[in-house]
Structures are given as C-alpha cells and as structure tokens.
Amino acid sequence: MKRIAIFASGSGTNAQAIIEYFSASKEIFVDSLWSNNENAYALIRAEKLGIETFTFDSDEFYRSNEILDKLYDHRIDMIVLAGFLWLVPRNLTELFTVVNIHPALLPKYGGKGMYGMNVHKAVLASKDKESGITIHQVNQDYDKGKIIFQATCPIVSGDSPETLAARIHELEHQHYPRVIEEILLNDEEENY
Numbered sequence: 001m002k003r004i005a006i007f008a009s010g011s012g013t014n015a016q017a018i019i020e021y022f023s024a025s026k027e028i029f030v031d032s033l034w035s036n037n038e039n040a041y042a043l044i045r046a047e048k049l050g051i052e053t054f055t056f057d058s059d060e061f062y063r064s065n066e067i068l069d070k071l072y073d074h075r076i077d078m079i080v081l082a083g084f085l086w087l088v089p090r091n092l093t094e095l096f097t098v099v100n101i102h103p104a105l106l107p108k109y110g111g112k113g114m115y116g117m118n119v120h121k122a123v124l125a126s127k128d129k130e131s132g133i134t135i136h137q138v139n140q141d142y143d144k145g146k147i148i149f150q151a152t153c154p155i156v157s158g159d160s161p162e163t164l165a166a167r168i169h170e171l172e173h174q175h176y177p178r179v180i181e182e183i184l185l186n187d188e189e190e191n192y
Contacts, residue, residue, distance in 0.1 A: 002078065006051075018080060081101070
C-alpha cells in the first residue's frame with residue numbers, strides 16, 4: 001500500500017478530490033493532511049473524511065527534522081502539494097517524491113507569488129488563447145521542477161479570473177488524482 005501525505009494551505013478542494021478518489025483504493029492510501037495554516041479549511045475537509053491532520057510553523061518546517069521524522073513514522077511514499085504556498089525544503093524534496101499542481105501552463109505564469117487568482121489575472125492580461133494546469137515535480141525553485149503532465153482549456157470571450165478559475169478547478173480535480181495514481185503505481189525504474 002502506497003501512502004500519501006497532502007500538504008495544503010487553503011480551502012482544500014484539490015485535497016478533498018484526492019482523498020475521495022483514493023477512498024476505495026486497495027493500492028493507495030491518503031494517510032494525512034498537513035498545513036502551515038491552522039485556519040485552513042483543508043483541515044476541516046480532511047477531518048470530515050476521516051484523515052489525520054497536522055499543523056506546523058516555519059521553524060518546524062525549515063529549521064528542524066520534526067516533520068521529516070513524522071513522515072517517516074507514517075511510512076509516506078509521496079508528498080502531494082494541493083494549494084500549499086511555501087517552498088518545500090531540500091530535506092523533503094531529496095527524500096520523498098513531491099509533486100505539485102499549478103493553475104497555468106508552465107513555464108509561463110510560475111514563480112513566487114504566482115498562485116490562485118494572481119495566475120488567472122496574469123493569463124487573461126496576456127491575451128493568451130488557452131490556459132490549463134501543470135503537474136510537476138517539486139524542487140528548490142517555485143514551479144521549476146520537471147513537468148509530468150499538462151492539460152489545457154480555452155480562454156473564452158468575457159472570461160473573468162473567476163470563470164477561468166472554475167474551468168481550471170475542473171481540470172485539476174479531473175487529472176491530479178489520476179496522475180498521482182499513475183506515478184505511484186508506475187514501475188520504480190521510471191524517474192518522474
């Protein structure tokens with residue numbers, strides 16, 4: 001059984017979609033949800049679905065091995081970022097498979113500060129004809145890890161950041177759990 005730890009900072013719609021997707025799986029188990037925001041609605045979503053939750057501060061995340069040790073204790077195989085806004089430290093990215101989903105087609109519209117509505121506003125301001133999602137490996141630079149998967153959607157006349165965000169969320173919920181599953185069940189010879 002492969003075990004996932006989800007890291008989230010906000011409302012947790014992707015976290016919920018992932019938890020629900022794997023709820024009946026005999027091969028993959030969502031072990032826990034971790035947040036740097038004790039008020040994140042993602043914590044409530046996870047608890048309602050019976051998932052253990054943890055919160056932490058920047059000292060625990062960046063200046064200790066406390067989280068690393070807990071992840072080992074839980075026998076975690078993959079860390080999945082689902083709206084997690086902090087850069088993941090090297091002690092985690094070097095020891096675990098860490099994946100993230102970004103609400104645009106990287107390498108465009110990535111980097112520090114490019115999350116949520118900031119991304120959708122930038123996409124619309126650029127007059128691009130399409131947007132989409134990117135699932136990628138996490139490394140020591142925001143949104144610069146190896147791209148694993150992308151899916152696109154059109155930008156339509158009259159789109160607002162909110163209407164574009166709604167289409168992007170549909171793509172995220174449709175593809176992110178499936179791609180996580182493919183990575184975890186893929187032969188270990190393949191490097192993601």
